[in-house]
Amino acid sequence: MAYSAKVMEHFQNPRNVGEIENPDGVGEIGNPVCGDIMKLYIKVKDDRVVDAKFKTFGCGAAIATSSMITELVKDKTLEEAERISKQTVAEALDGLPANKMHCSNLAADALHKAIEDYKNRKKKNE
Amino acid sequence: MERKIYLDHNATTPVHPEVLEAMLPFYKEGFGNASSIHSFGREAKVALEESREKVAKFLNADPLEIYFTSGGTESDNLAVKGVAWANKKKGNHIITSRIEHHAVLESCRYLEKEGYEITYLPVDKYGLVDHDEFKKSIKKETVLVSIMHANNEIGTIQPIAELAGIAKEKGVYFHTDAVQSTGKLKIDVNELNVDMLSLSAHKFYGPKGVGALYIRRGVRLTPLAHGGHHEKSRRAGTENVPGIVGLAKALEIAHSDMQEEEKRLKNLTEAFYKKVTERIPDVFMNGHPVLRIPNTMNISFKGVEGESIILNLDLKGIGVASGSACTSGSLEPSHVLSAMGVPGDLAQSSLRFSFGRSNTMEDVDYVVEILPEIIAKLRAMSPIYQK
Numbered sequence: 001m002a003y004s005a006k007v008m009e010h011f012q013n014p015r016n017v018g019e020i021e022n023p024d025g026v027g028e029i030g031n032p033v034c035g036d037i038m039k040l041y042i043k044v045k046d047d048r049v050v051d052a053k054f055k056t057f058g059c060g061a062a063i064a065t066s067s068m069i070t071e072l073v074k075d076k077t078l079e080e081a082e083r084i085s086k087q088t089v090a091e092a093l094d095g096l097p098a099n100k101m102h103c104s105n106l107a108a109d110a111l112h113k114a115i116e117d118y119k120n121r122k123k124k125n126e
Numbered sequence: 127m128e129r130k131i132y133l134d135h136n137a138t139t140p141v142h143p144e145v146l147e148a149m150l151p152f153y154k155e156g157f158g159n160a161s162s163i164h165s166f167g168r169e170a171k172v173a174l175e176e177s178r179e180k181v182a183k184f185l186n187a188d189p190l191e192i193y194f195t196s197g198g199t200e201s202d203n204l205a206v207k208g209v210a211w212a213n214k215k216k217g218n219h220i221i222t223s224r225i226e227h228h229a230v231l232e233s234c235r236y237l238e239k240e241g242y243e244i245t246y247l248p249v250d251k252y253g254l255v256d257h258d259e260f261k262k263s264i265k266k267e268t269v270l271v272s273i274m275h276a277n278n279e280i281g282t283i284q285p286i287a288e289l290a291g292i293a294k295e296k297g298v299y300f301h302t303d304a305v306q307s308t309g310k311l312k313i314d315v316n317e318l319n320v321d322m323l324s325l326s327a328h329k330f331y332g333p334k335g336v337g338a339l340y341i342r343r344g345v346r347l348t349p350l351a352h353g354g355h356h357e358k359s360r361r362a363g364t365e366n367v368p369g370i371v372g373l374a375k376a377l378e379i380a381h382s383d384m385q386e387e388e389k390r391l392k393n394l395t396e397a398f399y400k401k402v403t404e405r406i407p408d409v410f411m412n413g414h415p416v417l418r419i420p421n422t423m424n425i426s427f428k429g430v431e432g433e434s435i436i437l438n439l440d441l442k443g444i445g446v447a448s449g450s451a452c453t454s455g456s457l458e459p460s461h462v463l464s465a466m467g468v469p470g471d472l473a474q475s476s477l478r479f480s481f482g483r484s485n486t487m488e489d490v491d492y493v494v495e496i497l498p499e500i501i502a503k504l505r506a507m508s509p510i511y512q513k
Binding site for chain 1: 429430431432433434437441450451452458459470471473474506507508509510511
């Protein structure tokens with residue numbers, strides 16, 4: 001198994017690590033088999049994701065996909081953000097090893113959960 | 127130049143220069159087939175039998191009881207399946223432990239499909255097999271017990287002599303996988319009281335692709351492969367003479383300074399653990415504090431996944447292993463740590479440091495200098511770590 005240079009670059013210098021105070025949406029996702037856990041925080045303004053931060057317990061691929069999605073999602077409309085898939089993230093990283101494609105590629109799921117959380121919160125406030 | 131530190135000697139070791147030296151003539155002028163009757167063959171045969179005698183001497187066995195194989199996996203397969211098949215009429219029950227190497231565990235699972243009944247013994251938090259459970263599990267259908275000598279992940283040493291004694295009283299064959307202990311500890315098949323013992327050359331500075339199975343005289347066993355009459359018809363196939371010569375030489379070298387090396391390695395691993403605990407909070411040793419092979423130290427770093435630590439250490443030239451799901455190849459964390467009751471997240475966080483001949487106290491200091499920063503960085507991005 002070998003990671004692409006891009007995966008290693010994101011793994012070594014992950015972007016947007018941390019938590020957002022008073023986030024508009026939080027998505028937490030865990031892989032019950034291997035144990036990876038990812039928490040993604042988003043800030044939304046005028047239906048656009050203006051900030052995203054993450055915390056991840058997982059392997060190199062888990063960290064790199066987390067980092068990548070925070071970059072991909074910034075300044076995207078919610079609709080655009082919802083279209084970001086596991087495949088989008090993997091391609092942006094110049095690919096992932098086959099065995100990592102599903103187990104450590106949780107970032108898209110976490111993002112979709114965070115958006116769902118945002119929408120639920122909004123509904124409650126309406 | 128970038129510093130390189132290898133701390134994965136339980137995975138494999140480099141071939142000792144003297145071992146390579148001993149092997150080379152048998153790839154060149156001594157290339158003959160040990161089964162041929164001409165001078166080329168006779169030269170190979172002499173080397174083969176001298177190697178067998180050497181190995182037998184170090185194990186306190188008879189040369190007729192040493193069978194050369196392609197390595198630990200084949201030796202384990204031959205012992206487990208071979209005895210099960212040959213003793214089918216006597217019984218269909220086999221006892222092993224939950225922390226065996228996959229070569230034994232998967233052989234047992236295969237036999238289960240053939241209708242054999244397997245007992246997988248539990249272990250305690252240090253990785254030791256429960257004596258009473260073991261005694262209780264032996265029944266009249268039991269034909270074989272296979273329990274490893276030293277565990278590859280945590281290093282825990284089982285009291286094989288006692289366990290084998292219990293099996294012997296009941297007339298049950300006892301096999302031990304000594305792949306991780308051979309070359310590190312003195313191995314005496316009579317003191318250990320075992321009927322079969324597996325070993326592999328590349329774990330003690332010998333070449334890859336060669337191992338041996340000790341089979342006590344009188345043990346009935348069906349071969350895995352059928353062919354020529356090599357190895358008294360128990361292991362068909364032209365003997366890997368250079369490899370076998372290398373195995374014997376490596377064992378000889380291991381025995382030449384075993385006590386000193388044992389002491390030195392114990393010193394290194396203990397100093398390493400002490401320094402790690404002084405500099406990094408929330409770390410836990412996995413395995414037995416005393417009953418452990420001298421070179422192995424398995425540590426969990428709370429809140430941080432193993433592969434992410436390995437990658438960071440690799441970037442600094444340090445090679446280690448982990449029991450995390452990502453590195454186990456099975457998508458699940460180490461079966462050994464799970465059997466010991468180590469919680470999932472701590473199994474995910476485990477690293478195995480296995481020291482060897484090349485390592486010094488300077489290596490220990492270098493690693494403990496680098497490690498705290500890596501752990502702190504990863505903990506800062508961990509959603510499950512709280513100070």
